[in-house]
Amino acid sequence: MNNTKSFSKTSVLCFVLLTFLSGCAKDYSMNPPPDGETVEIVIKMPEELEPQPLRVMYRSAICRRVVHDGDGRAESLEGRRGYDSALMKRGATSFYEAELFINGGGPCKWRLSNVIVGIKYRIPGGFGEGVTSGTGGTVIIKFDEKNAPISVGGVRAVVGPDLRIVKDYYPWISEKFIDGYAKRANLSSEGGGYLTYEAREVRNIYFEPVLHSDVVVTSVSPKKHVIGDFIKFYYPDGSVESDWRARPNFEKMQKIRLAAEAKK
Template sequence: MPLRISVGLFVVFFSLSGCGQDYSLSPPADSEQITVTVKVPKELKAKTMKVMYRSATCKRISQGPSGQRLESDGHHGFDVQLKRQGQSDLYQVKLPKDGGGACRWHLANVTFGVDYADPSRFGESVTTGGGGGVVVVFDHKNSPRGGTGIEVKGDLTIKKDYYPWIIESFIGRYEKDISLLGESRTYYLNYQALQAKDVYFEPILHSGFLVHSVGPKVKEKGNYAVFTYPDGTVEAIARAQPDFRKLQAIRLAAEHKK
């Protein structure tokens, strides 16, 4: 049975096999709208947004390890491209909080962010890495990445610093990518915003402060990645990623000298 949702300027199609009822998303005309806006630096691009709606009415049925019947909330996910606002650096999408339909869908969470528009500017073999992601949960359920995140009241405004991070890896196969390093220990910031009507994300890219890491070529005890910071400092240490606070200090010291 085809599933359809028409929201603003986009139409998304789903399919669900074996359904015996109407699973369509049909937002009412007066549904409250949630607006997500991303301010995109010129070297970056807006990632495709992943949207998830849930339903407590239309359950998903599965089977447990002992053959028992398991029920969970129904859910449907789809992708949406954020639309540029005129000639500005703002990209936006509006989503109905109430998905409507017989299943009484509600907006559960969105996953979005930014990454490099042209990773090849860092070299022919460089690919897009991670970082620059945001997950916002609008209900009490876990996000696709686990947990509900930091709870915020009202609308959500996110302004965070990011640094370009080139990662070279050798074990398994050679890879070189350009990632966005932020303050989070993961590549995604996670929030729960139950009352939000507006979500605004402004990544502040400090493109002049690049950090470079080179992984070990042999997996042996004591072999660590080597981190080279923009001030020339080199560290070989058991660390999963560069020291964000060190980068902040380097940048602030450089800006103070100007």
């Protein structure tokens, strides 16, 4: 009799424990409806450049997360689910494309929040031995009012379903010495290389980076930490500027190129 009662209590305890654990195990999977609304992204890529994988983020008001501030106080925030997604090349053309669902579905009812598009040099070693890919060429597209993982500069508001981005880019070869030597092939462009759009209604995105590969700016960082000693930028017109800003003067690059084109 005692053995029967003991077995019964143990069985009930196990049942309650399993029920509790399964109730806590949330399903964070995504399951977008096959006929759901989508965003199409198309990039026309110069031969020297290539796209980086898209950084995609979805948010959920149902599957929330808890964070703590410096004083240990808990705060409940919307859940986030991010992943990288490669763009597919359209045959033998210079176009790359991707399609993302607005509604990510699943028990959490995921919703597309933002996408980060990046471009880089396909073969940075073409600028010299040991040269690696650097910064520049980042486009941030927000589909809600939330901040993206990268938040730089001003936000451009877009109305309507179409977003067309055609921007000028210049090769920027940077050389640094402090905290280890590095030489990188960057891209100089508007907004310091970072463009942010709030495009809640946008469903068609076209991005065309126009690379002016013959108009190159180089920079050399100081070899030691000296107050007032800044990065030196060497522009294609022969001018040299020492600037506290860590990036080339894009407006100056535009003027140099347009002046050279006007003489042709």
